[in-house]
Amino acid sequence: MINENSEVILSVKDLTADVGDTQILKGLNLEIKAGEIHAIMGPNGSGKSTFSKILAGHPAYKVTAGEVTFRGQNLLEMEPDDRAKSGVFLAFQYPLEIPGVSNLDFLRVSYNAKRKQEGLEELDSFDFDELVRTKLDLLKMDAAFLSRSVNEGFSGGEKKRNEILQMALLEPKLGILDEIDSGLDIDALKIVANGVNQLRKFDNAILMITHYQRLLDYIVPDFVHVMEGGRILTTGGKELAFELEARGYEWVREEEAAEVAR
Amino acid sequence: MSIESAPAHAIEPTLKARVDRAAYLAGLLKSRPELSAELAELQGVRDRALAIAQELAIPTTRDEEWRFTDLSSLVQINFQPIHDQPTISFAQIESFILPEAVNSRLVFVNGIYAPDLSAVDDLPEGVLVGNLSAGIQLIPSLQNYLAKQQGSEEVFTVLNTASLIDAAIVHVPKNQEVETPIQLLFVSTSGDTATISHPRCLVIAESGSSLTLIEEYVTIADGGYFTNAVTEIAIAENAQVSHTRVQREGETAFHIGKTVVSQARDSRYTCNAISLGAKISRHNLEVYQTGEQTQTTLNGLTMINGEQVGDTHSKIAFTKPYGTSDQVQKCIVGDRAHAIFNGKVSVPQAAQLTNAAQLSRNLLLSPRARVDTKPQLEITADNVKCAHGATVSQLEDDEVFYLQSRGLNQEEARKLLTYAFAIEIINHIPVASLKANLTTTIRTQQL
Ligand SMILES: Nc1ncnc2c1ncn2[C@@H]1O[C@H](COP(=O)(O)OP(=O)(O)OP(=O)(O)O)[C@@H](O)[C@H]1O
Numbered sequence A: 001m002i003n004e005n006s007e008v009i010l011s012v013k014d015l016t017a018d019v020g021d022t023q024i025l026k027g028l029n030l031e032i033k034a035g036e037i038h039a040i041m042g043p044n045g046s047g048k049s050t051f052s053k054i055l056a057g058h059p060a061y062k063v064t065a066g067e068v069t070f071r072g073q074n075l076l077e078m079e080p081d082d083r084a085k086s087g088v089f090l091a092f093q094y095p096l097e098i099p100g101v102s103n104l105d106f107l108r109v110s111y112n113a114k115r116k117q118e119g120l121e122e123l124d125s126f127d128f129d130e131l132v133r134t135k136l137d138l139l140k141m142d143a144a145f146l147s148r149s150v151n152e153g154f155s156g157g158e159k160k161r162n163e164i165l166q167m168a169l170l171e172p173k174l175g176i177l178d179e180i181d182s183g184l185d186i187d188a189l190k191i192v193a194n195g196v197n198q199l200r201k202f203d204n205a206i207l208m209i210t211h212y213q214r215l216l217d218y219i220v221p222d223f224v225h226v227m228e229g230g231r232i233l234t235t236g237g238k239e240l241a242f243e244l245e246a247r248g249y250e251w252v253r254e255e256e257a258a259e260v261a262r
Numbered sequence B: 001m002s003i004e005s006a007p008a009h010a011i012e013p014t015l016k017a018r019v020d021r022a023a024y025l026a027g028l029l030k031s032r033p034e035l036s037a038e039l040a041e042l043q044g045v046r047d048r049a050l051a052i053a054q055e056l057a058i059p060t061t062r063d064e065e066w067r068f069t070d071l072s073s074l075v076q077i078n079f080q081p082i083h084d085q086p087t088i089s090f091a092q093i094e095s096f097i098l099p100e101a102v103n104s105r106l107v108f109v110n111g112i113y114a115p116d117l118s119a120v121d122d123l124p125e126g127v128l129v130g131n132l133s134a135g136i137q138l139i140p141s142l143q144n145y146l147a148k149q150q151g152s153e154e155v156f157t158v159l160n161t162a163s164l165i166d167a168a169i170v171h172v173p174k175n176q177e178v179e180t181p182i183q184l185l186f187v188s189t190s191g192d193t194a195t196i197s198h199p200r201c202l203v204i205a206e207s208g209s210s211l212t213l214i215e216e217y218v219t220i221a222d223g224g225y226f227t228n229a230v231t232e233i234a235i236a237e238n239a240q241v242s243h244t245r246v247q248r249e250g251e252t253a254f255h256i257g258k259t260v261v262s263q264a265r266d267s268r269y270t271c272n273a274i275s276l277g278a279k280i281s282r283h284n285l286e287v288y289q290t291g292e293q294t295q296t297t298l299n300g301l302t303m304i305n306g307e308q309v310g311d312t313h314s315k316i317a318f319t320k321p322y323g324t325s326d327q328v329q330k331c332i333v334g335d336r337a338h339a340i341f342n343g344k345v346s347v348p349q350a351a352q353l354t355n356a357a358q359l360s361r362n363l364l365l366s367p368r369a370r371v372d373t374k375p376q377l378e379i380t381a382d383n384v385k386c387a388h389g390a391t392v393s394q395l396e397d398d399e400v401f402y403l404q405s406r407g408l409n410q411e412e413a414r415k416l417l418t419y420a421f422a423i424e425i426i427n428h429i430p431v432a433s434l435k436a437n438l439t440t441t442i443r444t445q446q447l
């Protein structure tokens, strides 16, 4: 839902970043306003996950130049947990397993960290249980997942659902979904997409990374960006995704090259 | 960190060190407390130990069994037995009493039975949980067990035996199942001088019996002291003992503890050994399977930081066929602390069809933390299954980041991951209040 007058949630200007001595992001620009859904597509290794982890504050990446502003704040100066508590959420492409920590405890600790930040009282386990159950229903997840260790032994699809369950609890202002559709069968995809759609509000935004146009049938983007070599090459509407699916990325590169030549 | 690393000894003047340390031991023996008249019949036990001890010395790091645990700082302190036993009020130790064992507990202060702090009304008839003089009166076979275990000639064990003045005695008769956990609480206080105490336990589980034992070492003082503890457990045919041992001595304390277990055929023994305290601690855990189809389960957790040294030496000796052992030792090491694990498993020719598994998992929380872990399998039987493994890891950046990305700050994230590593061991503890208490300790530990 595009509304020119909405608040700018995320603004990225000329962002460059390295891992070790290798530059991965090479001048990335992006602006996301409240209410919008953005999709980033692009070949393997183009830097999509790197970008998402930089937004969340992963220590392995070093930002060398550029700006990232999140709701008026300099995001790059914030610790990862402060970003999370301020409303940045990353659903990981490969969610980690944490043996020994129950999913329920993890969700509660994380939920209460955010409440504390907002100056609210922590929810006790009774109230939290109730809340988490409504979110489980949203994602059609069995309550048995709560007593298991975080992601341990979960199937690929279950891990992705668990990520969205966390998002449903934390209600971020910016949800970054890194390949939330990979490895999901069509039924699971519908459930996850439906969950994401229900979390949409006029004052939040979603940035999703995907390889497949299929996801965009269920979560319909306002903008589709093509990323390659650590930059956004081109941006279009949802039709662009169909074109990419049909024609691959080669033509985007050629057009870009032609434009640069001109 | 090293896994089975080559020895790296400090050069020591061997002969001189030995003489000094023999003299040091002689000093400890000389000042040992007197046996009371009612226990006079145990004088022989003490004297035999004394005779052995007089040939020995406090070990140096040149001794293979003490390679990594340097007792130089111990032998610099002139430890004395406590002369004026302090009066301890119940309020001072109340927090250590397990609600589940409120009427099945013995409290010892500096190794000496404290009747006013103990209560054993909650036990089935015929079960004895009492001090040494009660044991002598009520258990005719006591002397067949006391200081009779294998391995009882090791230096600190003989020092304990030679210094014997009291003990916790647990005797469970044939086919008696004791469901209430039995707590043996050893409290150290510090006097004006550095004190040494020699806590002692003897546990006899007759055939077909079962019991749950919680053995704890705690302090209500912060002065330096030395606990030299020995626990002997004799498990008869088809009996079952669940044993949880918690060592939370004071920061400047020394703790050397021996647990020696003999298991007759078809018996089952589980030890959950939790080691958190002391400046230097050592736990020698020895299990001797003497019959067929015997099961041994050892779960260990050492969690240390600062400049603590935490050493566990275990030994499981099979002698007959169809025995099993399952051992998991975890060490969490912070700051400049140093954990040591040496796990011996001995499977002689006669112990066919043995199944022994040993896993040593270590988590280093700081770049200067150190762990030395060494499996030591001595297997001569051919038809056996013996698995062992050792890992040394750190908290992964990706794991910490995952938790941070969900709003936990870095310290909370590290604490939660550390807790996650430890909890597998804590979960084996069969007493809910102790489990909860240790969970809190671990969850809030400064990293
Ligand atoms: N921690 C790292 N260490 C070394 N190289 C890295 C690291 N993270 C990313 N890279 C490299 O950066 C490049 C971009 O990786 P990234 O994971 O961002 O790609 P992606 O667009 O998400 O790819 P995919 O579609 O396969 O998920 C790759 O060449 C990758 O190998």
Ligand SMILES: [Mg+2]
Residues within 6 Å of the ligand: A048, A049, A050, A093, A178
């Ligand atoms: Mg990726």
